[in-house]
Amino acid sequence: MHPRIADLLIGLVSLPRFAWLELRDRRAGRQLRPVQDRTGRIGPSDILLVTCLRDERPRMAAFAEHYRRLGVGHFLVIDNASSDGLMDWAAAQPDVSVWHTRASYRASRFGMLWVNDLLRRYGEKRWCVVVDPDEFLVYPRMETRSLKALGQFLEDDHRPCLHALLVDAYSDRPLAETPLGDGDDPFAACPFFDRDGYLQRESWGNSTWVQGGPRLRAHFADRPDEAPALNKIPFVRWRRPYHYNMSTHDAWPRRLNRAHAQDEISTTGVLFHFKLVAGLAAKAAEEAVRGEHYAAGREYARYREARPEFFAEGLSVRYRDSDQLVALGLMGPGRWF
């Protein structure tokens, strides 16, 4: 059968499912109220960034700075009932649009339905970065190549998305002594990460399920199966039938969950995760009460129990540049020459 006809048939068969998914996104999207709509300034080839957050104001300056430098053109922010003056920051940013909602994060599948709806509205045929405010994307040769160049290559390589390993960064001091103040560069506050020990398994639809890093070492050493997943899909050339499911770990249609093109090695990245900072214990206490997080905040419950140091001599290395991550095998340039 001609591949185009096969595609068409598959599309027809899965139409009801995608219609349902879109309906669900649209319904959740109605909970979003625009409070600062600057989407008119989005240029025709701009890269978008979509993020869903709550009380992350101190992180925003460094976050926006990192992605602006990489070439993100516009930030679409979903504010889930922040009370820390997010709008004071956002009002001064010409490339930031904000939607506000007080609805349940949990009922919105951990914010993903809201994200899907914004992507449906603004992301069609654009490269979009979908991350949390504590996640900083790094990709091979990012020092000399922009996100736009990466997007162009992936498009030329017939790839719909970039897969990334979530790498937890930490300091060499106890958690309580690792503050991340307003505007602080998280790469400076948390310069270390685990150089190896990332365990991978095949998951449904040929996707990769990765676990490891300091959170596994410190909290799940005796039952590593329960450790958080570290595989993410943070960079996608959005199309209407696409949907994130529960988190940016997996998406519809299933082919988005494959890190590589068939029989090839494609480009992958690393998503630095700056969660292990001083505010975490307080946040953990709050989230335990709210119970709005995945698996009833099991992970957060563990942060309250123990406050370990994550630094381990010989395993922790200081982040230098993207080549270092490629050499360690945490990401790869694939066929990007």
Place this chain on the structure above:
Amino acid sequence: MSDGSLPSPMKLLFVILAHDRPEDAAELARTLVGAAANARALIHFDARAAAAGFAALGEAMAGEPRIGLVEKRVACRWGAFGLVEAPLNALAQAEAEADAGGWAPDYAVLLSGACLPCRPLASLERFLGQNAGREFIESEDERWITGGWRSERWRFFHVFDHKTQNLAESISAMAQKRLGVRRRFPKGLEPRFGSQWWALTWPVVRAILADVRRNPKRLGFFRTVWIPDEMVFQSYVAALVPPEAIAGFGLTHFQFTNRGKPVVYHEDHAPYVRTLGRFFFRKASPEARSLRAACLACAGEPDDGADLAAIGRPQDHYRLKLMAQTRYRPPGAVFHRDQFADQVQPVLAAAPDPYLVLLGPPALARRLAAGLPEPPFAVLGEIFAPAAVDLGPGREALGGLRRGDVAIRDQHPALWLARVRARAREAGGVPVLLWSPTDQRRLLAFVARDPAALVVGLPAASGHPARDRAALIAASLGPERLGAARLPLGLPEAQLAAAVLDTGAPWSPDIAGWLASGVAPANAPGLRPPDLLLPWGGDPGAATGARRRAELAAGLAACRFRDAAWFPALAAALAAAYDPAWDPERDSGHDRGHGGGHGRHRVPAGAAAPASGTTTRAPTEAGPADLPEAVR
């Protein structure tokens, strides 16, 4: 054409096809005419581009007597006839000027606005001077096309735009295939293919222009072929000049990906592009401003005197670099399917540094390991002991790997092995691992095949295979683990020992049997015998001892690793520490699983017996000599 002392510089006409970014095209043209004293440039600006761009370009070029704009502009869609028409229009314009008594070039060079120079133009002038009269164009038969349509490119009518009318295009091609459409190639021409970019001598250019004027139908044929820019000039040149005058390559470097897209060069390629065996390259990322600046500056440099013999030869850089990027990976590389937790061999293969495995009863292995000097060795413990990760005497952690990481280790033992080895290497030595043949047998079966592993086997060797096997297992397990595995059946210990081993998963090969006999078990083919064998047990007589020592010496002399710098130290230490009459009764494995003690303290035979006063004796207590009855 010499004025006596200096050869007159080549007269070059650069035809630049610009699609957007008029300021970049202007800058390129200015650089080219600035760098070559006797050069001119003609810019063809895509008719599809904004009119303002053309106006700006005209304004910018107004003060440049040696840069002209092509007046008859055409639309230059991808793979469309416009890409042939545009250079033809430019050349016709240049010809008209020359005929009016103006300047006529020696060579016309076709470039795109996205092309950049990667060598000094002075070198190009030298090169063309040395090769005057050759046509720098690819002109190959249809084997030049690596994938997709070949003769279909001209046999069928192609009228749809590839990018915007893709579906119509393929339907039309399918229909023509069904209908058996077969157009005839124009008389006097043979189909020839090659890259769009070329440098042709002025006489050949004039001959093509003359033919186009005289016989416009011949050119018209190409209006409905697929990608005419890879066919028209290539076919005309082949028909006009003898084959030896065709160089078979252009002066512009380009590289296509496996998806047929041009490779884009970025800032980090600045040193690389200087090594290309051409004078121009495409295409540079529009964002790579410093790469662009460096290349434009390079055009104006004086001739660097580089050897130009290699110009035009095929280069392997792209293929080799992509191979390095996609085929080689460290153990556990993320998103590589062959490094997942269910894989073993590819994980081992990703770590090629040598390591030593002392395979046998841990008590004996510890004695041998204690004799190995550090450096050149880094002696670790039984890293796959079930109760705890034994990283060596008194070591709680090694490079972030902890004694208690049993669950993490057991998720992916091959990766754990690679991580431990990496840390031992960093500590400055060849890793030495102690390994009981009862532990991690699946991984062990792969390690036994790993070319990086030097396996020192420590088999029991009394001459009775069944007895030896049982003795090895019993000595390897030690009393505690045998006790823990005891089934309430009242079985004799040695049978139990064998049972512990044999109840493994079906893929677990019989390592003990392999160790004793050197013969690979049926379910693990390809196992080679251990590199070195240090047998123990059996008749402790002097003759046996002497024979075994002689066999060890022979094994060392024939070892695969005998040329390694560390090998003499290994040979000396093994020869010194090896006791052919070793008896597990003396060296009970009691301390295993607790780490720390490295078997240097001897446990009296009596102390090894379970204190509970059970009627059965601990197997280590039962010397190998007692075992045959039990097994029977």
